Structure formats: structure tokens, C-alpha cells
Amino acid sequence: MSANVPELPTQYDPKTTEAKWQEAWETHQVFKAxxxxxxxxxxxxxxxxxxxxxxxxxxxxxDCLMDVLMRYHRMCGHNTLCLPGTDHASIAVHTILDRQLKAEGKTRYDMGREKFLEKAWQWKEESGGTIVNQLKRMGLSADWSRERFTLDEGLSKAVRKAFIQLYEAGLIYRGNYLVNWCPASLSAVSDLEVESKEVDGHLWHFRYPLTDGTGYIEVATTRPETMLGDTGVAVNPNDKRYQSLIGKTLTLPLVGREIPIFADELVDPEFGTGCVKVTPAHDPNDFEMGNRHNLPFINIMNKDGTLNENAGIFQGQDRYVARKNVVKKLEEEGYLIKVEEYRHAVPYSDRGKVPVEPLLSTQWFVKIEPLSKKALTFLDEYNSPRFVPDRWTKVYRDWLIKLKDWCISRQLWWGHQIPAWYVISETNNEITDHTPFIVADNEDEAIKKAQEQYGENITLEQDPDVLDTWFSSGLWPFSTLGWPENTEDLTRYYPTSTLVTGFDIIFFWVARMTMMAGYFTDQIPFKDVYIHGLVRDENGKKMSKSANNGIDPLILIKNYGTDALRYTLIKEVAGAGQDISLQYNRKTDESESVEASRNFANKLWNAARFVMMNLQGNTPKTLGVPDREKLELCDRWILSRFHQLVQQTRNYVENYGLGEAAKGLYEFIWGDFCDWYIELVKTRLWKDSNTESRLVAQQTLAYVLDNTLRLLHPFMPHITEEIWQTLTQTSDQFLALQAYPIADTQAIDPQLETSFDLIIATIRTLRNLRAEAEIKPGVKVSVILQSENEHERAILESAQPYIKDLSKVEQLTITPQLEAEIGQVIAGVVGTVQALIPLSGIIDIANLRGKLEKNLAKIEAEIKSLSSRLSNPGFVNKAPQEIIQGAQESLAEAQKQAEILRERLHRLK
Known part of the structure; x- marks a missing residue:
């Protein structure tokens, strides 16, 4: 044994340890696939x-959930790849840079596209690594050499390939349709990026006069400013109130335009007056009716949310300013009938955080039905992908059915510029909805194609728009692996195994990935989709920026360590897909739940220190595996418990029961190993170092500690790596790459474990009795264990050394019957076993009884006073609720204490 055997420091320092191993793992490329x-x-x-x-x-x-899965499968011998990366986030980056430019009194149009993109890339290089470094702080065991960014050249190539392939297959088209327009980001957004919010508004009722002067009809609307673009009024064909008016015309107030009254089944006779003003260029339902009835499409809105030249005197006004002014003008001219308070749903841009405006615009679209149909086939015929929990399968399926054509063009500059070039010629020198275009991988290819079709005398101008960020994200599972090239990574690691994500982006992202992958690779991109819940705040509320109730994980890492936070987040999961609530004191930045996990880390650390101090410089390897024939009772018990744990942990992780796995590890390490087994073998370790019993105890301790560290590693990787390195005295290996334990079913003995439950319960009862009787820790006592059950007595007989040692017992009697006279004792019951400690000569029983009776009398007086107070109507009716509640809680606590004292007095026979 070397005198310089490394030892663990007396206290665990997560800050130093975690940084050390994060650097070591990356430096040695431990997680490189x-x-x-x-x-x-x-x-x-x-x-x-x-x-x-x-x-x-x-x-x-x-990240915690993903990393547990990755580390577990890596240790199980799988060929693992955890591929990290970041998204370019078009709208988010534009928002940041536009804000910076606004502070300088500029816009992106002042600096031009090229300079703006230079600024965007500069910003990305300076700030873009923040999230990656923070992911590393979480201990994510990713292959950082394969890190990808959605604007990488390789991924950009994949995006262009996908666009061209879809276009050539007739699945991408360009057209003038109604889109969700975000005036804040000056871009179209997809239906999935629109969040419906309930708001308090108004329902305005107006008169629209009949052109023939015979009267008027009444319409109701929540958006009065859009009436300037009305080109018709619709009624339900079965609404008898208006059947005689169908085919007549109205004169549009303020504008003077003659518009028809027509019938359409889309109209709800119960809404408003049953007459619906129709603005085809500014409402999805009106758009459909406008197409069906050949109505004119009049756009009154600029892209910044102001009104255009078609709005007449309201031109240039913001949409909400114009709303007030239109209502005022209609009222002045006698067209306003009434205004009602009205709560209704308003669509908001998820990114721009402002109400979207339905706007007629020429955009690029993907035909969704052929893609979603293929994804549905995979789901219905092969249950692919498999959702965990299964309840999300229906949600996913419903979204695939409901999806409409996807608007993929965005009026932004940061992103993948659409690979389409408009053909400009002497006769066609303006880009319009009818300008011919060429779709190609690059400009040279576009020029060649264009010249073949339109001759030499042309110029090309690339479409200025970029693709929706979700388009590139939809390719993520296979573009990151090298598609469209047939790379080794794509061949080996695709389809991927598990997607870990939140339920809120099943429709944003999961469905788009399955549709894109189904089309381009003819495979679903992942076998399982593990849907996790939300982390809620200390009050159980969803965390959000608007509610200002988020909890910064970096603060908790600073206070308690990464492993403590990781373990807390995983352990709190009650089941796959369940939300968790994190206890947190915002004033002190303290968390009881994370502190409990740090205490668990300290418990493990101290137990490991004790074990290593008693291995005489040996390692698990030099000690070897204990001989099964030489194992003592507690050795066989801990090994049985350990292998049950291995079996249980593997089963939970394989089935995504990560929270249950974490709880099981906690119970075994804190309870079985630290509180019981280590205590049970201490006397064997302190005997003559040459004894066989000591060697077996050392072998068992080393074996269980080594393998328990392996079991725990995916959950708490840093502390386990640190302890394992010291325990094994290795310098060229990593725990992260060791084999995950496999259960030895022959070592599992349920009957032994049941027997040991009785032994532990007996020791615990005797310890409690000593405490109740206030027997000093150093005083040894006599104990009588009485049971008529012969099997129970045999168990207790086999455990005599443990009971004596851990309960400080000098004389232990195990008997089927009690003697007639045994004097005054304190007694307890363990199942059908009666445990008694004779008190004569050990304590002053009369003094103890007197002390307990005095305490009981004091508490009973308090109970009487509180009961009297709470039964007094004057107090109950007048006192504040919190005072009454406090008195009720004090009464309940006092009653509980009195019950305990009476029980203790009863035990003093």
C-alpha cells in the first residue's frame, strides 16, 4: 500500500469539481462519436x-433528461451520438438588431442587406456561444466536434436541396393569398406561430343603407377600420329575415362604393345581426367567400400596420388610430347604431407579440397534404414515431389532419434566402406576381436555366425573402448528419433514437420533422418522442417572461452545483410527461428541493470517504469480488438490494421512468448503503486487519460503491466521476465510459430482504425506545425480544450481532414467551415482535415519568385554552382568518404532542 494514496477532501466542492470534469471530458473528447x-x-x-x-x-x-438517456446508453455499450447545435432564429435576431439600430436612429434599410448581414454574423460570433457554454455547464455529454448551426454551409445546402426538390415535385408554389402578417417584424408568419388571446373589446353595430333608398341592414364587427375594404355583405341562405334582400346592393358608408348582398352558408345567423360585412383582403373567412362569389379584393393596409391609399381620408393612420376615427366618422354621419362590450379571441404573433393582420400577399407555400398524409401512414401502420406518454399520439395525429398549406417565406434578411431568381428583361423590368422566376441551387445555375428559356438579354434578381426558420429546423435530424450526402454519420445514426422535447412544439416542430423526413428519407426521423412537462414555479404556475416568474438555473448551479440541480429536476418527475414544481425563495435565491439534492451529494461524498479510508489503500480491482460462500448476512442483504436496484433502474430508464429511477437510487444510497450497511460493517472494519470478515466487508463495500457510482453517473455525472477516479486510482479512464452494471439475478434474495426488513425495524424501534427513555448513548442495555413466531425468532437470532452493535445492547434475550415478572420496562412493537428494554438500574423511572407528566399537563392546558378560544363565537366571527388558521394549526400540533407523550407514558410499564 502506498503512503500517497489520494483521498477525497473533507468537503465536496461542486464548483471546482464540475468545472474540472467538464473540461476534461471535452479535452479528451470522451463523448466523440x-x-x-x-x-x-x-x-x-x-x-x-x-x-x-x-x-x-x-x-x-x-438537457438533464437527454443527458441521462445518453450517458446510460453510452455506458450500456451502445454506439452513441449526442449531436448539439443552435438555431439562427430569424425573427429573434432581427428584433435584437432592429432595436440596436433604432437606438442609433437607423433602420436595416438604411444600411442595406449586405451590411445588415455582416452585423448579424458579427453579433452571432460575439453572443451566439452563450447558450452553448451554458449547455456545457449542465454537463451535457454531447459530441461538440459535431456541433451544427442552421446557417452552416452544410445545412444551407440541405435547405436549398429540399426547397428545389419540393418545388420540382409541385409541392412548393408561389401565390397571392391571405397570410398572417406581423406588423412588428414586417413579415408573414405561419398559422402555428399565431397565438390566440382572449381580450376585452367591442362589437360595433352600423347601418349599411340599401342603394335603392328603401332602408338599411345592420352589420356588427370587431374591426370597424376594415369596412373601408368591404366588397360585399353576406347572409345565410336559410335566414328568412334577409332572403328578400339577396341580390340587392348597398352603398358602403364613408366610401360610397356599391356592394352586393349575397348568400353563403359560412355565415352564422346567430352571430351579431346575421349580416356579415365581407372584406376578402383582410379576413380568412371573407377570403374564401370572396373567391366563391368573385368579389373584388381591396387591400387597405400597409405592411407596417398603417392604412394605405385605399383608405381615403384615413390613409397613413395606424390601424388602431384609424379604428377610433372610423367609428367617430360613422357616428357623426349617423351610421353607428350601438356599441357592445365584447370579449373575443385575437390572434397574436408569437414572435412579434402584436396582433397579426390578415393580409393579402404574394408568398411561397408548401402543399402540406401529401407530406402529412405520408406521416399519417407511418403513424397508423407502424405506430411511428412512438410517443411517450402515449396520450400525445392523438394530439400529434390531430395536428397532421388539421394542417393547412404552410407559408414558408419571411420578409427578413437573416436566414436562408429563397433560392429563386426573378427574370428581368427590357419588357418586364418590375417584379410582380406574374414575373417569371427560376428555382436553382445558385445564381450561375439560375442564369444558365434562365438563358435557355428566355434568351441572353436578361438579368436576374434573387427573391429577397428568407425561409421560415422552421423549414431548416424541419430538416434538422438528418441535415445535421450530412444529408443530402450519404455520409457515414447518416448511415450509422439515422433514424435517431429519441427526440426529447416539450408538448408545446409538437405541431411547431415535431410534425414538420416527421413530414420532411418522411418525404426526403422515407423514414420517420426518430423512433421515440419523449414528451416532457413544464418546470413550474414555486406556486405551480407556468414560468414565462411576461409573468416574470422564471428561475435562473445558473443561480442555482452557483449556489448548489450542477449535479444538485440536475438530480432535483429529474427526481421531481412523477411520471413521463408530468410537470414539476421547483421550490424557490426569490428573496434569497435558495431552493429547499435543490438543497436536499446537495445534501444527498454530501451524504454520498462522506460515505465514499469513509469507505476509502477503510480499504487500506486498495481499490475495487485489487480487492477483487467477494466470494459468495464467505458473505455474511448483511453482505448478502446489501448485494441483493443492490442487484434489485440495478434491475429496477435499468427497467425505469429503458421505459423513460427517469424520476422513478432517481428516487430509487436515492433510497438505496442514503438508506440501505449509508445508513445501514456501512453502520453494520463498521465493527468488522475496526477488527484485526488480517481477518477474513474484514476482507469480505472491504470487498463488498468497494464493489457496491464502485457499481453504485456507475448507476448514479447518468444522473449526477460530476461527483460520481470525481469519487470513482479516487476510488479506482485511475488516471487514463473515465467513469463516463465504464460499463453500466448488469443485475446478477442469483444474488437477488427477496426472502432475505424481507427478513432484513424485520431486523432493521427492530433496531430502529430499539433506538427510538432508548431516545424516549432518555437513555444516554454510551449506556448499554438489556433487551428482550418476544415472538411466538419461530421463523421471526430465527431471523432475530441470526442478526444478534447487528442488533447488539447498533442498538448498544449488552444482553439480548429472544424468547417465545415473557416471564411473569420482568420489572418496569419501556416497550414497543415490530409487527408481531414485542421489544422491551428493562429500565431498572438504568434510569430514574419516577423522575422520567414525572417529567413526561409535567410536559403533558402543560400541553393539555394549552389544548384547553386553544379549544376554548376556537369555540368562542366572538373570536371566530371577529378575528382575521389568518389568526384563526394559526390557532387551528397550533391546536392540531399540541394535540399531536399530547398523543406522543401519552404513548411514551404508556410504554413506561
Whole structure:
């Protein structure tokens, strides 16, 4: 044995330890994937966080779940790849840079596209690594050499390939349709990026006069300013109130335009007056009716939310200013009938945070039905992908059915510019909805194609729009692996194994990935979709920026360590897909739940220190595995418990029961190993160092500690790596790459474990009795254990050394019957076993009884006073609720204490 054997410091310092191992893992490329590794592939591509972001609790939670799965499968011998990356987040980056430019009194149009993109890339290089560094702080075991960014050249190539392939197949088209327009970001947004919010508004009722002067009809609307673009009024064909008016015309107030009254079944006779003003260029339902009835489409809105030249005297006014002015003008001219308070749903831009405006615009679209149909086939015929929990399968399926054509063009500059070039000639020198275009991979290819079709005398201008960020994200699982090239990574790791994500982006992202992958690779991109819940605040509320109730994971990491936060987040999961609530004191930045996990880390640390101090410088390898024939009772028990744990942990992780796995590890390490087994073997360790019993105890301790660290490693990787390195005295290996334990079913003995439950319960009862009788810790006592059950007595007989040692017992009697006279005792019951400690000569029984009776009398007086107070109507009716509640809680606590004291007095026979 070397005198310089390394030892663990007396206290665990997570800050130093975690930084050390994060650096070591990355430096030695411990998590670098190898396509030639023989194991079965297990791969995860992480949901790419926005390059604009910083670590929030949702990221931390998701990363913990992914990393447990990755580390577990890596240790199980799989050929693993955890591929990290970030998303370019078009709208988010534009919002940041536009804000910066606004502060300088500029806009992006002042500096031009090229300079703006230079600024965007500069910003990305300076700030974009923040989220990546924070992910590393969480201990994410990713292959950082394969880190990807959605604007990488390789991924950009994949985007162009996908666009061209879809276009050539007739699945991408350009057309003038009604889109959701965000005036804040000056871009179209998809239906999925629109959030419906309930708001308090108004329902305005107006008169629209009949052109023939015979009267008027009454219409109701929540958006009065859009009446300037009305081109008709619709009624339900079965509404008898208006059947005689169908085919007549109205004169549009303020504008003077003659518009028809027509019938359409889309009209709800119960809404408003049953007469609906129709503005085809500014409402989705009106758009459909306008097409059906050949109505004119009149756009009154500029892209910044102001009204255009078609709005007449209201031109240039913001849409909400114009709303007030239109209503005022209609009222002045006698057209306003009434105004009602009205709560209704308003669509908001998820990114711009302002109400969207339905706007007629020429955009690029993807035909969704052929893609969603293929994804539905995979789901219905092969249950692919498999959702965990299964309840999300229906949600996913419903979204695939409901999806409409996807508007993929965005009026932004940061992103993948659409690979289409408009053909400009002497006769056609303006880009319009009818300008011919060429779709190509690059400008040279576009020029060649254009010249073949339109001759030499042309110029090309690339479409200025970029693709929706979700278009590139939809390719993420396979573009990151090298598609469209047939790379080794794509061959080896695709389809990926598990997607870990939140339920809120099943329709944003999951469905788009399955549709794109189904079309381009003829495979679903992941076998399982593990849907996790939300991390809620200390009051159980959803965390959000608007509610200002987020919890910064970096603060908790600073206070308690990464492992403590990781373990808390995982352990709190009650089941797959369940939300968790994190206890947190915002004034002190303290968390009881994370502190409990730090205490668990300290418990493990101290137990490991004790074990290593008693191994005489040996390691698990030099000690060897204990001989099964030489194991003592408690050795066989802890090994049985350990292998049950291995079996249980593997089963939970394989079935995504990560929270249950974490709880099981906690119970075994804190309870079985630290509180019981270590205590049970202490006397064996302190005997003559040459004894066989001591060697077996050392072997068992080393074996269980070594393998328990392996079991725990995916959950708490840093502390386990640190302890394991010291325990094994290795310098060229990593725990992260060791084999995950496999259960030895022959070592599992349920009957032994049941027997040991009786032994532990007996020791615990005797300890409690000593405490109740106030017997000093150093005083040894006599104990009588009485049971008529012969099997129970045999168990207790076999455990005599443990009971004597841990309960400080000098003389132990195990008997089927009690003697007639045994004097005064304190007694307790364990199942059918009666445990008694004779008190004569050990304590002053009369003094103890007197003390207990005095305490009981004091508490009974308090109970009487509180009961009297709470039964007094004057107090109950007048006192504040919190005072009454406090008195009720004090009464309940006092009653509980009195019950305990009476029980203690009863035990003093």
C-alpha cells in the first residue's frame, strides 16, 4: 500500500469539481462519436436552442433528461451520438438588431442587406456561444466536434436541396393569398406561430343603407377600420329575415362604393345581426367567400400596420388610430347604431407579440397534404414515431389532419434566402406576381436555366425573402448528419433514437420533422418522442417572461452545483410527461428541493470517504469480488438490494421512468448503503486487519460503491466521476465510459430482504425506545425480544450481532414467551415482535415519568385554552382568518404532542 494514496477532501466542492470534469471530458473528447464503434447505435440530436437565447429552466430540464438517456446508453455499450447545435432564429435576431439600430436612429434599410448581414454574423460570433457554454455547464455529454448551426454551409445546402426538390415535385408554389402578417417584424408568419388571446373589446353595430333608398341592414364587427375594404355583405341562405334582400346592393358608408348582398352558408345567423360585412383582403373567412362569389379584393393596409391609399381620408393612420376615427366618422354621419362590450379571441404573433393582420400577399407555400398524409401512414401502420406518454399520439395525429398549406417565406434578411431568381428583361423590368422566376441551387445555375428559356438579354434578381426558420429546423435530424450526402454519420445514426422535447412544439416542430423526413428519407426521423412537462414555479404556475416568474438555473448551479440541480429536476418527475414544481425563495435565491439534492451529494461524498479510508489503500480491482460462500448476512442483504436496484433502474430508464429511477437510487444510497450497511460493517472494519470478515466487508463495500457510482453517473455525472477516479486510482479512464452494471439475478434474495426488513425495524424501534427513555448513548442495555413466531425468532437470532452493535445492547434475550415478572420496562412493537428494554438500574423511572407528566399537563392546558378560544363565537366571527388558521394549526400540533407523550407514558410499564 502506498503512503500517497489520494483521498477525497473533507468537503465536496461542486464548483471546482464540475468545472474540472467538464473540461476534461471535452479535452479528451470522451463523448466523440465513432461510426466504427461496434455497439448498437443510439443517437439524439438536441432540439437546437435559439442562438439569441440563454439557459432557462426549460432548457436545463430538457438537457438533464437527454443527458441521462445518453450517458446510460453510452455506458450500456451502445454506439452513441449526442449531436448539439443552435438555431439562427430569424425573427429573434432581427428584433435584437432592429432595436440596436433604432437606438442609433437607423433602420436595416438604411444600411442595406449586405451590411445588415455582416452585423448579424458579427453579433452571432460575439453572443451566439452563450447558450452553448451554458449547455456545457449542465454537463451535457454531447459530441461538440459535431456541433451544427442552421446557417452552416452544410445545412444551407440541405435547405436549398429540399426547397428545389419540393418545388420540382409541385409541392412548393408561389401565390397571392391571405397570410398572417406581423406588423412588428414586417413579415408573414405561419398559422402555428399565431397565438390566440382572449381580450376585452367591442362589437360595433352600423347601418349599411340599401342603394335603392328603401332602408338599411345592420352589420356588427370587431374591426370597424376594415369596412373601408368591404366588397360585399353576406347572409345565410336559410335566414328568412334577409332572403328578400339577396341580390340587392348597398352603398358602403364613408366610401360610397356599391356592394352586393349575397348568400353563403359560412355565415352564422346567430352571430351579431346575421349580416356579415365581407372584406376578402383582410379576413380568412371573407377570403374564401370572396373567391366563391368573385368579389373584388381591396387591400387597405400597409405592411407596417398603417392604412394605405385605399383608405381615403384615413390613409397613413395606424390601424388602431384609424379604428377610433372610423367609428367617430360613422357616428357623426349617423351610421353607428350601438356599441357592445365584447370579449373575443385575437390572434397574436408569437414572435412579434402584436396582433397579426390578415393580409393579402404574394408568398411561397408548401402543399402540406401529401407530406402529412405520408406521416399519417407511418403513424397508423407502424405506430411511428412512438410517443411517450402515449396520450400525445392523438394530439400529434390531430395536428397532421388539421394542417393547412404552410407559408414558408419571411420578409427578413437573416436566414436562408429563397433560392429563386426573378427574370428581368427590357419588357418586364418590375417584379410582380406574374414575373417569371427560376428555382436553382445558385445564381450561375439560375442564369444558365434562365438563358435557355428566355434568351441572353436578361438579368436576374434573387427573391429577397428568407425561409421560415422552421423549414431548416424541419430538416434538422438528418441535415445535421450530412444529408443530402450519404455520409457515414447518416448511415450509422439515422433514424435517431429519441427526440426529447416539450408538448408545446409538437405541431411547431415535431410534425414538420416527421413530414420532411418522411418525404426526403422515407423514414420517420426518430423512433421515440419523449414528451416532457413544464418546470413550474414555486406556486405551480407556468414560468414565462411576461409573468416574470422564471428561475435562473445558473443561480442555482452557483449556489448548489450542477449535479444538485440536475438530480432535483429529474427526481421531481412523477411520471413521463408530468410537470414539476421547483421550490424557490426569490428573496434569497435558495431552493429547499435543490438543497436536499446537495445534501444527498454530501451524504454520498462522506460515505465514499469513509469507505476509502477503510480499504487500506486498495481499490475495487485489487480487492477483487467477494466470494459468495464467505458473505455474511448483511453482505448478502446489501448485494441483493443492490442487484434489485440495478434491475429496477435499468427497467425505469429503458421505459423513460427517469424520476422513478432517481428516487430509487436515492433510497438505496442514503438508506440501505449509508445508513445501514456501512453502520453494520463498521465493527468488522475496526477488527484485526488480517481477518477474513474484514476482507469480505472491504470487498463488498468497494464493489457496491464502485457499481453504485456507475448507476448514479447518468444522473449526477460530476461527483460520481470525481469519487470513482479516487476510488479506482485511475488516471487514463473515465467513469463516463465504464460499463453500466448488469443485475446478477442469483444474488437477488427477496426472502432475505424481507427478513432484513424485520431486523432493521427492530433496531430502529430499539433506538427510538432508548431516545424516549432518555437513555444516554454510551449506556448499554438489556433487551428482550418476544415472538411466538419461530421463523421471526430465527431471523432475530441470526442478526444478534447487528442488533447488539447498533442498538448498544449488552444482553439480548429472544424468547417465545415473557416471564411473569420482568420489572418496569419501556416497550414497543415490530409487527408481531414485542421489544422491551428493562429500565431498572438504568434510569430514574419516577423522575422520567414525572417529567413526561409535567410536559403533558402543560400541553393539555394549552389544548384547553386553544379549544376554548376556537369555540368562542366572538373570536371566530371577529378575528382575521389568518389568526384563526394559526390557532387551528397550533391546536392540531399540541394535540399531536399530547398523543406522543401519552404513548411514551404508556410504554413506561
Amino acid at each position: 465513432d461510426t466504427n464503434h461496434p455497439g448498437t447505435p443510439y443517437s439524439i440530436v438536441i432540439p437546437p436552442p435559439n442562438v439569441t437565447g440563454s439557459l432557462h429552466m426549460g432548457h436545463a430540464f430538457e
